[in-house]
């Protein structure tokens with residue numbers, strides 16, 4: 001069964017054709033990075049306009065590359081939440097128009113669910129249940145994935161997301177957007193023990209995260225050094241900081257695995273591309289005899305192939321939207337209504 005998938009939640013306009021949730025027949029991504037780079041981050045109005053300009057061509061290319069017409073497509077999956085509202089609306093409205101004109105059903109897909117589903121493409125034998133660590137620009141969740149369409153959040157950030165934490169420190173260090181990726185590169189040969197960062201304490205659920213103190217301490221240290229005219233070693237600072245963030249992620253994920261008895265750990269979201277995160281999780285899972293899965297690098301960031309993967313399982317579970325489907329800036333992963 002072939003699904004045409006559309007993604008426009010942030011700064012990539014993407015479309016893909018995916019067969020049976022696991023086989024990617026085409027995946028087209030029009031990145032807007034060059035347009036946002038001068039502003040140091042994503043400008044929502046520019047993102048919406050660029051999605052509107054790119055979307056019909058991106059969808060056309062996805063169908064052509066998969067050697068399909070709409071007659072070969074069984075359903076249209078689209079990211080409807082969470083994300084930048086103006087950006088989401090472009091994809092949702094395009095998908096609605098296509099659904100209306102072709103008569104094919106419309107399947108609403110939650111963005112973070114699709115990040116998890118990127119792993120179904122990379123690991124053809126991976127099946128729930130498992131524990132997922134979802135780390136993106138706006139979210140940091142530990143999720144108990146009970147089935148392809150049943151999710152329970154068991155740990156979450158109480159303030160900033162891990163990706164936001166990476167981006168803000170990168171910006172303060174003067175690294176260009178996209179910050180997380182450039183911080184990862186700049187820190188490659190750095191000494192992770194060169195700088196000290198506080199270990200965040202969280203009141204409440206011991207599986208929850210708090211990154212804002214860590215982020216503020218990094219930004220303050222950079223500003224203080226600048227004021228005093230002191231040089232910061234970007235590689236060492238970046239390596240120490242990334243390790244401090246990753247330490248929180250590994251510690252809570254291990255606690256969550258021990259509490260739930262989970263055997264499989266799945267990493268998902270843009271931050272799962274981070275080289276330190278991948279290495280530290282490999283160590284952790286080896287030491288604790290847990291199976292580890294993370295997406296191929298090209299599937300960590302936003303793309304439509306992952307939307308086609310999750311869309312397939314949502315469609316099988318009976319999820320279908322009418323033409324009144326709306327987009328939502330926020331939406332919990334465990335109760336994704338539409």
Ligand code: KG4
Pocket residue numbers: 010115135136137138139162163164166167178179180181184269270271272273274275300301302
């Ligand atoms: O999942 P994603 O592409 O978009 C959202 O749904 O938010 O995640 C974007 C986040 C950004 O904060 C970006 O800096 C971070 O993922 N990111 C990274 C790396 N690549 C992307 N963070 C650390 N290391 C990386 N290599």
Ligand code: ZN
Pocket residue numbers: 111115136137269270301302
């Ligand atoms: Zn994303």
